[in-house]
Amino acid sequence: MPMKFAKWVAAACLCMPMMSHAVAVSDVAPDFTLKSVDGTNTRLKEFRGQVVLINFWASWCGPCRQEMPLLERIDERYKGAGFTVLGVNVEGKAGPAKEVASKAGVSFPVLVDEGQKVSELYDLESMPSSVVVDRDGVVRYVHKGYKPGDEAKYLEVVKKLIGK
Amino acid sequence: MQRIAFLFGALLLMSVAAFGDDAKDALADDNVAADAPVSADTASDAGVPESDAPAKADSASLGSQMEDIKHGLLDLKRDLAVLEEDLLYPASSQVAVFLSMDVGEFFALDSVTLKLNGKDVTHYLYTQKQADALFRGGVQRLFVGNVKQGQNQLTAFFTGRGPEGRDYKRATTVTFEKSFEPSYVELKISDSTAKYQPEFVATVSP
DSSP states (O other), rough: OOHHHHHHHHHHHHGGGOOOOOOTTSOOOOEEEEEEEOOOEGGGGGGTTTTEEEEEOOTTOOOHHHHHHHHHHHHHGGGGEEEEEEEEEEOOOOHHHHHHHHHTTOOEEEEEEEGHHHHHTTTTOOOSEEEEEEETTTEEEESOOOOHHHHHHHHHHHHHHHHH | HHHHHHHHHHHHHHHHHHHHHHHHHHHHHHHHHHHHHOOHHHHHHHHSOOOOOHEEEEHHHHHHHHHHHHHHHHHHHHHHHHHHHHHHHOTTTTTEEEEEEEEESOOEEEEEEEEEEEEEEEEOOOOOHHHHHHHHTOOEEEEEEOOOOOEEEEEEEEEEEEEEGEEEEEEEEEEEEEOOOEEEEEEEEEEEEETTTEEEEEEEEE
């Protein structure tokens, strides 16, 4: 019996690395290519050299819609300094995504995660979720959820990374 | 996969250990040289402080050793990649699909979907940069996988913008016989000036 239990523990330990884990700070941001709401294909790796804030959102998520205009302001303020925001709609439908983005008045690329493959890749645990990636493609900050005032933290991280 | 990772880790540790031993020897020699009595005349004749010359020689030697280790690691990485491919996709079942383009006016590629024996195996979106790279002669390895020996069917769906900017979707199907050797399928998109349309051709080798 102890041998059998030991074998199960060993098997579980071997399986642990194979289980997916949420993207963490210092991981290389998983690359993806998604279609934006205006029809162009956008690839994360092509933004190497820029600081990128990837914001995962859904149209049914209130805090997501609340956060969007603030992200637009950050994008407008720093895009000349090598920064961009990429919005990723996790529902996978371009129509509702375009409508919400248009109402929020965003100008940054809004991508549609058809099939939820990128959401699975990043193993999101909450909505909205924001991941800040540095110029070398490494994750430097992960923020789960949104409440008023959180944008101050985004600004702090983005300013620090742009300055490097 | 885990064995290969373990082997790579073991070889890396051995290389670092070997480098560490060499570095220790080099440092030990440096210490010996520093401890040796220095003649004032020699130092003044050389015009360079005695401690700098051996230090510079050692750093050059360390630099070249580092380069050698880096080259060794790159070679090892390449060999491991080849071994991994042989392990995951043995020749008897391997099929690889490559995409190339020779278009200008008639087709702007947006995406390619591959179906192998009726099952979706890949869906790839192309950015403008990637499409430009293909147009300039790049060849993309779109898919590599395993199939059973015998008759197999591959269908490729190309989506993009055709002549006059209209949405364009075309498919091409190829049936091939899988033998013991790896099978390579080339998908080529080219302009047909006779028809003023893009052409999508699939060829199999061997």
